[in-house]
Every structure is written in C-alpha cells, then in structure tokens.
Amino acid sequence: MEISAAGRLKVRITAADVGKRVSVRRLGEPGAAGEKFTDTVGVLTSWNDGVLLITRKSGETVRIAESSLVAGKVVPARHPATAPQGGAPRHVTTAPARRRGPAATYAELARVAARAWRPVESERLGEWELRAASGFTRRANSVLPLGDPGLPLDEALAAVRRWYGERGLPAYVQTATGAEGTQETLCAELERRGWVREVTAELWTGALxxxxxxxxxxxxxxxxxxxxxxxxxxxxxxxxxxxxxxxxxxxxxxxxxxxxxxxxxxxxxxxxxxxxxxxxxxxxxxxxxxxxxxxxxxxxxxxxxxxxxxxxxxxxxxxxxxxxSAAWLQVETDNAGARALYARMGFSAHHAYHHYRAPDPVTESGTSPTAGR
Known part of the structure; x- marks a missing residue:
C-alpha cells in the first residue's frame, strides 16, 4: 500500500484512474468480526456517487464505499521481459527456450482460441466478431469483443441481441479478466445492464x-x-x-x-x-x-x-x-482433478474468461417470458 514518509497510509487514486489496475485498503464493515482492514486488487471499473467498483482477476466485482478507503495506489503494468539498461531481462528464466513457459498477450490468445473453435457463421460489428454455430459450444456462439464495436455500447448490445435473435440463439458476450488488456470494464458494464455471467473458466498456458x-x-x-x-x-x-x-x-x-x-x-x-x-x-x-x-x-x-x-x-x-512450441487449454475453475494434472504438466493460469448472457426481454405484462421456468 502507499505509505507516506510520516508512516501514514495514503489514498493515491482518483476517479481519473478508472480502467487501471489498482490496489486498495478499506476499513472493514462496522461491527464485523475479523480483520480491521480489507485489501482488494483489481481493475477500477467505475467510481460514481461515492462508490468504487473493482473487478478482481476472477471476474468478481467488489463494491467499496469511498468513505471506507484508507489507502490506494495504481499497480504498474507488468513487463516481465523488460531489461534494465545494459542488463539481462528481468524475471526471464535461463531455461532452454524449448522448455520455457510462453509469454503471450490476451489479444493473441483470444484470437488463437477463437480459431480453434471456428463458427460456421460470423459477422463483424466494428472490431467485434459475432459468431454462430447452431448453439454448439458457447465459444462458437458468442461475441468476441476485441476492440471497438463502432457504436455506443447500448446500441452495440442491441445489435448483438437482434443478430442472435434472428438465428434463434441466446445472445452471449465472451469476456476476460485477470491479464493486461482484458475486459474488466466491459464486464462491469454488462452486469450493470443486467447481463448474467453463466460460465467462468480459465485459460492456462505452458511450454509444449x-x-x-x-x-x-x-x-x-x-x-x-x-x-x-x-x-x-x-x-x-x-x-x-x-x-x-x-x-x-x-x-x-x-x-x-x-x-x-x-x-x-x-x-x-x-x-x-x-x-x-x-x-x-x-x-x-x-x-x-x-x-x-x-x-x-x-x-x-x-x-x-x-x-x-x-x-x-x-x-x-x-x-x-x-x-x-507453446500450448494452451481451458479448464473449469471447479475441476480440481484437471487443474492438478495440468499444473504438474507445467501449465498455469493466464486469464479467466466468462460468458455473459443477455437478460430476458420484458413483455408488456412486465414479466420475463421465461419467468417461473
């Protein structure tokens, strides 16, 4: 946490830091048992009306009252392969390249993963890709939102719902959290609009x-x-x-x-x-x-x-x-056996990914057509 020269904690983040990865400490709930302070690390996805929303690596969104903050700072982006002047790269092992774990950006892995489960139909919405395959796997039947859709978010999501509705499919948006360049802010915006996160899993990488x-x-x-x-x-x-x-x-x-x-x-x-x-x-x-x-x-x-x-x-x-030379796979967060096996093989988590489903439309009677099912 940020500590001043006098030894006092400092809040060094503001609403201008929305979209950045931060680390904050807040007072615990009044009267609650346990620690006096609670620490949270994640992407600051909004700061409105005295409330901060921070999305953790897992995709969980934490609400924090501004009045409870006692410390906070922006977490610098990690660049593991950056070398100091005249020196060797930091955090890079000396293992042979054939066995070294791969470095990769989220965007690279998202595109590679998309090519491994190709839809039978796709269409561009700005830089977003709408994908459909008669409902077989959410990966091939969801929006891959890399970049700008070319429309305000509400208009883009309305276009997404129309496109999938024309094909008799539910509208899903695939997002990711927990790595540089992932979509914590989009996750928060989807949740604010009532989109429901149905699936969370992780993409792991390792040397081949x-x-x-x-x-x-x-x-x-x-x-x-x-x-x-x-x-x-x-x-x-x-x-x-x-x-x-x-x-x-x-x-x-x-x-x-x-x-x-x-x-x-x-x-x-x-x-x-x-x-x-x-x-x-x-x-x-x-x-x-x-x-x-x-x-x-x-x-x-x-x-x-x-x-x-x-x-x-x-x-x-x-x-x-x-x-x-490199490998990736996807594993559910609750599959303990598979996670243990892949860890022994040298794989580790790169980022979490999620599928958000559009909320059911409200009929003229004010109820959802799937209410009670």
Missing part, C-alpha cells in the same frame, strides 16, 4: 516440449501405468469411435464442422477393449507456435492410469513436429 516428453503409461502424473497407453492413434477426423467417448452425444453436422475446424486439427484415441468405446480421447489444434488441447476424456473405469497424459503427450509430439 515437457508435455511431449511425458509417459503416462509408465506411472506418470495420473497414477499407475496402463498397458494401453502406447496405443494412441492419431487421426485428422473424429470418427465414430472417437465420438462414442465424447461427452456430447447426438452431434449435428454443424457441431462436427466446428470440431473439425482450425488450422491443423488432430484427434487422439486410445482404443477400448473389443467393441467398447475408446479408453481415452483428445483433440489438438496446431496454430503457428500454439497447440491447444481440448476434449481430453477418459473412461471412468480407467482413470488415474496415465491415459490422459498419454493422449496429450502424443498430440504434443505431433504439434512439435509441425513447429509449435
């Missing part, structure tokens, strides 16, 4: 080579080995066997088109016994220096035997052969 070097079947990060781990089969298409293990059943032609979309798509399968569904599957999209992992699923009866690791290792080796 360590994943390729893993051997799940020899007792890797997931547990004891499985003799089937060496039988990972790679294919350019999601065949009937692969789809039999995929958690989404009865896929339409549009869904299959989305699954097969991307610059260089690979599907991995560990065959099951006899005519059973595969023991494990996975999907990887190679896009320049990036490889994405998705749809990594294992037969519940054969979990913790290294099969997910084997699938990812086989896909990673293929991606390395095509010139990729």
């Amino acid at each position: 080579a360590p994943v390729a070097d893993l051997a799940g079947g020899s007792g890797g990060p997931e547990g004891p080995g499985d003799p089937a781990e060496g039988a990972v089969v790679l294919s350019r298409t999601a065949d009937e066997a692969w789809l039999a293990r995929y958690r989404r059943k009865g896929l339409s032609e549009v869904a299959l088109e989305v699954l097969g979309s991307g610059p260089s798509v690979w599907f991995a399968t560990v065959p099951g016994e006899g005519g059973d569904a595969p023991a494990a599957i996975g999907r990887c999209v190679v896009d320049g220096r990036w490889a994405s992992f998705a749809a990594v699923e294992v037969d519940p009866a054969r979990r913790r035997r290294g099969l997910a690791t084997a699938v990812m290792a086989a896909l990673a080796r293929q991606a390395l052969a095509e010139g990729a």
